[in-house]
Amino acid sequence: MIKITHYCKTPQEHIGMQIVTLAAENFTEISLHGTPPSNPLYPVHQAALAFEIGTYLHAMGESAERPIGLYVATDQHDPNLVIGFLKYLPLKDMPEACGITYMAVRQDQRKKGVARALMAELLARHPHAELTCFVEKVPLYERLGFRVIGHRDTQVRMCTREKTAEGMMAVLDTSQLYTTPAMQMVMHAQVQKVGAKAMRDAERQFSRQVDQRTRKAKEFAEARLGG
Numbered sequence: 001m002i003k004i005t006h007y008c009k010t011p012q013e014h015i016g017m018q019i020v021t022l023a024a025e026n027f028t029e030i031s032l033h034g035t036p037p038s039n040p041l042y043p044v045h046q047a048a049l050a051f052e053i054g055t056y057l058h059a060m061g062e063s064a065e066r067p068i069g070l071y072v073a074t075d076q077h078d079p080n081l082v083i084g085f086l087k088y089l090p091l092k093d094m095p096e097a098c099g100i101t102y103m104a105v106r107q108d109q110r111k112k113g114v115a116r117a118l119m120a121e122l123l124a125r126h127p128h129a130e131l132t133c134f135v136e137k138v139p140l141y142e143r144l145g146f147r148v149i150g151h152r153d154t155q156v157r158m159c160t161r162e163k164t165a166e167g168m169m170a171v172l173d174t175s176q177l178y179t180t181p182a183m184q185m186v187m188h189a190q191v192q193k194v195g196a197k198a199m200r201d202a203e204r205q206f207s208r209q210v211d212q213r214t215r216k217a218k219e220f221a222e223a224r225l226g227g
Contacts, residue, residue, distance in 0.1 A: 001076035002083070002114055004121045008069060009061030015072060016057045018082035024050045026104040033154055033210050034134060040194045040202040047186045048177055053102065055177075056087065069098065071118050073105070082106075084114040086122060088129070097128035097165040119144045123160065130159045134213070135220045151221035154213035 010016065027046045028034050035045045060068045073084035084105035091097040100122070105114045123129060123145065132155035133141055138148065146158040157164070177183060191199050 002112075002117050003074050003076045003079060004117055005072045005074065006069070006121065006125075007060065007072065008067070010057055011060075011070065011072065014080060015082060016054070019057065019070075019072070019085045020050045020054050022082060022085060022104050022106060023053045023102060025107075029134075029137070030102050030104055032132075033206070034213065035206060035209075039205055039209075040190060040198050041206055044183070044187050044190055048183060051177060051180070051183065053087070056101075069122075071121050073114050073118055083109040084118055086118040088122060088126070090126065091165055094128070094165055096126060097130075098122070098126035100129055100131035103131075115140070116144060128159070128161050128165055130157070130164060132157050135216055138220070148221055148224045150225070151217040154210060154217055156217050156221050 011019070023030065024046050027042075027049055028036060031045065031049050033045070035042050056068055057070070059066070060070065067090045069088045069090060071086040071088075072082055075081050075083055084103070086100065086103040088098045088100045091099065103115065103118060105118075129146075130149075131141065131146065132152050134154070135156055138156055138158070141158050142148075145160050147160075147162070148156055149159045149162070149164060150157040159165075178187070194202075
């Protein structure tokens, strides 16, 4: 059985650490650009995502102006074991609406209704939900009640309603993330491991991949929407 817990404040440390680890393990699926493990930039981007999610978790409940919500799925018989999570941002002045930023489920717990249970809890509170995902994930979210409404960069935009909400999400500023000492250490370690030339080649490879995913998302959305 699955137990779903809703958090409006920073979860306990052991829960938060598992969420960050789970996000890192599912990095390619849930990140904006989906850097593959074969790219030398992978550990850098993976660490950045983990750092970003950790920043959001620590900021939960700090400001009523920037609400952050979290649903955590645990095994009913082991409430300390995280098997999935869903992080979202409520929209200002629109209590029925939210934007889903990240959702991940443990590999060994998939196809057991974890994602559906997390989404059901969220939609009971925020029936107007929006998210972006890679083309490959569209069927999953369609089964969970979402429809395609467009595209954004490398991903397809989806919503439980026919159009996007007009409210704003209070997104944290993570623009300086790659300049932090921790991230600089990760980058330095990777350069030392593979060499500066390999990292430059990885950047070019990554850029090509982003362009390809962007075209794919755009073409898919336009074909689905008929124009």
